[in-house]
Amino acid sequence: MEKKIRLALVAGGKSGEREVSLAGAKEVEQALSREKYEVRRYDPATDLARLAADAGKIDMAFILLHGPLGEDGTMQGFLDLLGIPYQGAGVLGSALAMDKNLAKILYQQAGLTVAPWEMAQPEDQKNPRRLLEHLSLPVVIKPLRQGSSLGMSLARSEEELVQGLAKACTFDSEVMVEQYVRGREITGGALGNKELTALPLVEIIPGEEYAFFDYQAKYQPGASREVCPAELPPEVTARAQEIALAAHRALQLKGYSRTDMIVADDGIYVLETNTIPGMTPTSLLPQAAAAHGLSFPDLLDRLIELALAGR
Numbered sequence: 183m184e185k186k187i188r189l190a191l192v193a194g195g196k197s198g199e200r201e202v203s204l205a206g207a208k209e210v211e212q213a214l215s216r217e218k219y220e221v222r223r224y225d226p227a228t229d230l231a232r233l234a235a236d237a238g239k240i241d242m243a244f245i246l247l248h249g250p251l252g253e254d255g256t257m258q259g260f261l262d263l264l265g266i267p268y269q270g271a272g273v274l275g276s277a278l279a280m281d282k283n284l285a286k287i288l289y290q291q292a293g294l295t296v297a298p299w300e301m302a303q304p305e306d307q308k309n310p311r312r313l314l315e316h317l318s319l320p321v322v323i324k325p326l327r328q329g330s331s332l333g334m335s336l337a338r339s340e341e342e343l344v345q346g347l348a349k350a351c352t353f354d355s356e357v358m359v360e361q362y363v364r365g366r367e368i369t370g371g372a373l374g375n376k377e378l379t380a381l382p383l384v385e386i387i388p389g390e391e392y393a394f395f396d397y398q399a400k401y402q403p404g405a406s407r408e409v410c411p412a413e414l415p416p417e418v419t420a421r422a423q424e425i426a427l428a429a430h431r432a433l434q435l436k437g438y439s440r441t442d443m444i445v446a447d448d449g450i451y452v453l454e455t456n457t458i459p460g461m462t463p464t465s466l467l468p469q470a471a472a473a474h475g476l477s478f479p480d481l482l483d484r485l486i487e488l489a490l491a492g493r
């Protein structure tokens with residue numbers, strides 16, 4: 183029998199998405215083949231020293247962390263130092279994708295369409311007019327480096343804008359304000375190393391009570407409807423899949439990614455790219471992989487294979 187791959191499943195951590203990470207890890211651990219892998223769990227909140235001590239006995243890590251200190255290149259750098267390969271983007275790509283401002287600059291550079299945006303300044307909280315010189319209400323306020331819509335809000339008035347800025351500031355020292363784009367929300371997965379495959383698109387339809395795809399709409403069962411493959415005209419599908427691959431390349435990503443987009447009347451807008459997308463069997467990327475013929479365990483095998491194949 184072939185030797186088992188000794189896999190470190192790294193999940194938990196200290197970000198606002200700790201619970202999402204742990205829930206995903208439970209599902210991943212269950213789905214990983216016992217014949218192929220010997221799995222050990224490490225939680226960065228408590229187990230970094232143990233991970234470093236065990237490095238010689240680990241063939242690869244599967245990082246299932248979302249948000250700062252996990253999805254942003256820090257864990258990737260730690261594993262690089264320890265000589266442990268891992269799935270998905272490296273230090274640079276992870277850091278670029280986590281920074282919504284730099285990511286948008288790179289998308290633009292690659293010819294992709296993004297919603298107009300402004301970086302908030304501390305004085306904007308007293309006088310938000312400056313922000314509305316180039317943007318018009320409604321706007322979306324986002325902490326620069328978060329996920330799961332944490333700290334985000336939608337503002338329809340100057341008053342809500344001020345409140346939104348105050349809220350976002352408690353999640354990150356840097357905050358951006360983006361033009362609200364009306365349209366259909368879709369997400370597009372990319373899978374592969376040099377040869378990249380665009381996965382079928384998923385459309386996300388938040389329930390009517392949600393102004394946007396917020397934390398609750400994302401994780402409360404039944405709060406949103408997901409359609410995969412998304413029912414869009416073929417030319418829109420083709421273009422959105424192309425955009426998902428272009429975004430992946432623009433941010434220097436590896437292995438896989440999932441790009442959130444809005445299909446509006448005047449084009450397809452890129453919102454952001456996730457380098458460690460949610461990983462329960464019903465999460466968006468696993469759904470898209472399933473529509474592509476890859477079951478959840480198959481998808482995990484593929485990600486591990488891509489990581490071990492080198493870059």
Ligand SMILES: Nc1ncnc2c1ncn2[C@@H]1O[C@H](COP(=O)(O)OP(=O)(O)O)[C@@H](O)[C@H]1O
Binds near residue numbers: 322
């Ligand atoms: N400019 C925008 N216009 C309309 N809706 C938006 C915009 N930006 C974000 N949203 C909504 O907020 C959600 C979260 O935003 P996103 O940029 O994907 O950040 P996160 O990293 O938190 O997922 C999106 O899925 C979408 O529903």
Ligand SMILES: [Mg+2]
Binds near residue numbers: 454
């Ligand atoms: Mg998103």
